[in-house]
Each structure stands twice: as C-alpha cells, then as structure tokens.
Amino acid sequence: MDRLDRIEKIVEELSLSQKETDSQQKETDRQLKNLGREIGGLGNTFGRFTEGFMLESLESILRETFHLRYTVQNAHGPNRSIEYDPLIFPEHKDKKLFGAIAAVTDKEKLHEMLWKEGLYYFCASDDVVKLNIPKGFKPKNWAVDR
Secondary structure, eight states, rough: OOOOHHHHHHHHHHHHHHHHHHHHHHHHHHHHHHHHHHHHHHHHHHHHHHHHHHHHHHHHHHHHHHOOOOOBBBBEEEGGOOSSSSSSOOOGGSOOOOOOEEEEEOOHHHHHHHHHOOOOOEEEEEEEEEEETTTTTOOOOOOOOO
C-alpha cells in the first residue's frame, strides 16, 4: 500500500468516524431535550404539590385575616404570561388590591425583599402556612386607577 492509498484510507475512516459522531450527537441532543421536558414537568409537579399543600391554610388565613369569602386558583393574565394564585373575585373591584407571595422556603433575604416591595409573605411552617409580616409592615396598594 503506497502513501496515497494510506491517506485515502485515513480520510475514509475519519469520514466514517465523523458520521458516527454526528449520529451520537443527534442522540445526545434528543436525550437532552427529553430530559429538559422531564425536569420542567418535575418543576410543575412540585409547584402543584406546593399549592395543594398550602392552599387550605392560605384560604383560611385569607378568610380570617382579610375577610375574603371567595378565591380561585390558577387565574392567568394575557398570553398566560403571569399566574395569580389565588385571585379574589370581581366583587372586590372597588377595593384596594394587595399582593402576596407564598413560598415553601423561609429565607430572611426573601422576607426583606418582599416586605420592601409592600408584599405580604406566606411561608410553610411544619404542616401549616403562616402569614409572616414584621411589626410596622405597610402593604402596598396594587390596584390600578380606572
């Protein structure tokens, strides 16, 4: 086998190797895409679990503290770009609108940031949810003037 034949053989082997690499890369890309979907689904599942875990306590606090009679879950804004959980019904349209965040994690920096923005903060505590507000907290009115 002369030198030219050896070079052609090497080029042929490299070409086959590149095809195998391309095929493997496509499979890896497919697996990563599937994994991304599964992780996203896991996040959604955790979110639904958290809502279910906290909802009864949240509704109780809303009734007892804020005298709300009705709430609804999973109300979405235009193009589903924002989600409201729970949302009060239109019977309250002429009242002030206050915001609240509910979280499973209880981090001090989160408290400070939310309170600074005038948002109520609900956090999970053992098997219930509690309203966590500092002394002197002033909620922000989020209602839009019409």
